[in-house]
Amino acid sequence: MSDEIVVTPHAIGEHTIEADAIAPDRLASLSQLEIARLPVWAGGRPARLGDIFSVRGERASTVRIDGDATHVDGLGSAMAGGTLHIEGSAGRRLGAGMTGGAIHVLGDTGDDAGSAMAGGLLRVGGRAGDRLGAARAGAAKGMTGGEIIVLGAAGSEAGAGARRGLIVVCGDVGAHAARGMIAGSVIVFGAAGAGAARWSKRGTLVVAGTVDVEPTFGFACTYRPPHLRLTLTYLRAKYALPIDDGYIHGLYRRYSGDMAELGKGEILQWVTE
Secondary structure, three states: OOOOEEEEEOOOOOOOEEOOOOOHHHHOOOOHHHHHOOEEEEOOEEEEHHHHEEEEOOOOOEEEEOOOEOOEEOOOOOOOOOEEEEOOOEOOOOOOOOOOOEEEEOOOOOOOOOOOOOOOEEEEOOOEOOOOOOOOOOOOOOOOOOEEEEOOOEOOOOOOOOOOOEEEEOOOEOOOOOOOOOOOEEEEOOOEOOOOOOOOOOOEEEEOOOOOOOOOOEEEEEEOOHHHHHHHHHHHHHHOOOOOHHHHHOEEEEEEEOOOOOOOEEEEEEEEO
């Protein structure tokens, strides 16, 4: 038994690797040889994990990807526990459908990170791609629980179809953030692209930067939201995020909508301290 399992990419090349077998709870009971024999897909062809990665350690609930995994998709998907550390960047569908545990990525991640996530923590040190925490293709709802923290920017449709859970993006987000959101919270410390919260039914989109509010949202008031103060204080304490007191104690314009749907959602735009 080891303190951690270290997986090092050594034969990826330009091929896309499908490696949803790499998840802490799936490796926790396996020997080093059994881990190396797990199936993966390399460039659309079946392979063994040991053909693409070197493996060190066994029977541990902490897994570390020691190197860049930009071309590796599905890491930590559907994981229910343990901790996955990625020392570089990751590919698409990182933590998709995860229900527990924690994923920490030092670099960027591709599209669909945290899609349909139901629990646990996904923390991205760089930039996230499109559809962060959003619904899977053809699905009616996105993430239903858990927390996603992105220290950089994110692409389009962050939190689209979210039902519960918390998404925090320290940079900008692309178009259609929180589109069709059913409930939950998306907090953006940068600017939000066009179509923010369009067709949302409930839930909260917080934007510290600029946002073009859809005409189907109505201005309600300017106030200091007590629930947001608690959330931001929690985030700063738990994740050491550089959240200024001005955001915690500041004023926010509240817009209610989308009136084309239930009209019980809201956009909170930071005004001033």
